[in-house]
Amino acid sequence: MGEPNKQDKKEIRRKQKKNIFYKRKNYKKAPFSDVHAQLYWALVLGQIACAYALGIAGSAFNHAKLALNINDTWLGLLGAGSLIGLAGSFIMGRISDRFGRKHLLMANMYIYTILSILQFFTSNLLLLFILRVGIGLMIAIDYTVGNSILVEWLPTKDGAKRQSNLLLYWAYGFGLSFLASQFISNWRLMLCSSAVLGLIAAIYRSVVQIPHSPSWLASHGEHRQAQKVIQKNLGKKWGLPKNLLRIRKKSDASTAELFGKKYWKSTLTGTAFYATQAFAFFGISIFLPILLKNMHMNNAFLSGLLYNSAIIVGTAIGIWLFNKMSRRSFLILTFTIPIICLFILALLPKLPSVLTLLVFTVFSIVLSASLLLDFTYTTELFDLRIRATGVGFVIMMSRVGAAAGTFLLPIIVNLAGAYVTLCVCGVILLIGTIICLFTAPETNPKFVKQGNKNN
Template structure:
């Protein structure tokens, strides 16, 4: 089997595609963060009740839940190229419409649609990126995709603070997501369809045309190194053996983001509960946010050096230690508490980037988008429940117990990964997605991987 494209050099095309694909998480971070600043002016202007404030803040997450699965199903059915642009057109239109609302329910409806558009972009963009990227760079580029969420969040806070000085600035804040969205749409125009998807749909001539355009004359579908087989539905694929992989991805993803969403969303409240109140809580929360980004960047450099399996095990293991330490360190030195928070923020980065690496590598082309979308949607359930329960736990159980529960959830992720996490470093997409892969820990090593009689 030819591996010409899997072993290709990284080109400006790949770098451009990676940048354009990362527009989704950038907009996600921007949209979910800007609302927090906008609520300062929005609440009195529209006379929102406490329940309405909660709905306005959370409804985009509900939209992402539905959008991720819908986008995955649509991109497997109709292709990556068309939806790569259409979803952001909807986002831009709804963002602009927010500036003109005078009723809270119109605002809630628009933010639900925006969440659907953002959620849909995740499986669309990552599938397209994974199917073009050479195996040597796939882990890095898919991992770097996550980093843009924090860049978007930072941009939102800067824009929000500036617009707070403007009368009715909340309208401009909510509409401002349209500007980067429009830029991304214009830059995405002309992005070719995935030749792997075209080949799977029997559109060989179109696939060859894309390959010639991107890689030059003489490159054909024979160089894709893709497994052969007929297109089947998601249900049939899961019953044929991919259900275990979906369970692994959903469980580790959920165990990773429940504590992270809690720490990120309630950072100031948690720090105040740990006797780090006032300005120190807000400064500490900002520093921790930056360290989440640092952790993801570090993980991007490690994912191909130490491999996927070792990275996820170390990330879960040491993050659990940091959270348990926080649970036991209530009343300790502020510097120790900040150090443990910082350690957690950096160490959890490995599990964060693998949320997009593993789903794209462990499923075949015909259901890759659906698998990524389904895993993203299912994990959001746990994140929403966890985020909802954090303030209740802080009040009813106390900060120490709350942090220990977070540590227990993280340890559960470690156990799931010990049992099921495969090593896919250095594999082609055909190899990593094949059900003939087997992965098991062995003495003296974290894993051994066998692919059709080959060890790595």
């Protein structure tokens, strides 16, 4: 037999490399290591900064209302500005699915910091609104792109737990904004104080250097580059799983696919629970001082402190329950109890203050527990190929709900009172619950076998 020709040598080398790739252990089964911890804490710092920026807005603009003579319409718009920007999650998800995750996460917290600082230097309402929308767009990157890269890097056995823990840190950031508002009296300083947390997150990400997502690289046919990233961060014995090695080149995910036969239930479920939850949560949370005042709560500080503490407690309880229950049961339970609480508050306005506060605290705890669905369940609803696009769309719709709640709440309170407002929030949550009863799929591996769908 003669020497193999040039084409044969290329084929031999290709098969050798392929065999080497197949002999590697699935990197999703690697133990939790430094790269996982660094990426996780990079996102934790981002979540704290994001929650703080969202939470501080209500107190800041409540202080600015008298100083700038802001009417209810502008007050609602300014409060909803960052939530409107968060609707850009869909665009960020599309960009991320097409061009990758790393660079967006490396840049967004620097831009967030600059926009936060700029708020100090203007009292122009339109410009303030634009800055808030810009901050919301940067938060959208953390929510959409950050969640995608985290679930694509974390070991399968740690993924859901670590991802759900992010919500606890988000709650810390939200609670921190309430405490900060008690010590900062100047509304400009309140708004720009978010720059401190943003800069900390940005610098940390620059120091640790967020890696590319191996799964994303492989899904675009970049197997060699994906292997290099894995081996650099985890060691030479780890590599891509077989299902990703079979992908030669990925076709870009289409938005229309979200409404096709395969994904429409996931899209509708994610939209229904996230949008209605966000309407109630952000509408009440951001303008809590106004709501408490109209509910005749005598000690607004104590009531606000209990509410924000309840958010942290609720998130902690939710983390404990989340992986012990089916996702469907967790969703329905954590929506039904807040609905009952809201209707009790709305229909029994003459309850003693102690009972009113108790019911309001139960509402806060349980609705906060439902936030665990926002990160983990949304990523589980969509597979790798369309994950960031699907999650981005769901977050976009949730921000429409959040922005609507934040915009409408001060107007409804002013026109109809706090108790009608609570009733409206209850009806919105009820609509979301009914839709999910018919469409929500089960994604908890303990209750349904998914294979490697989400790996």
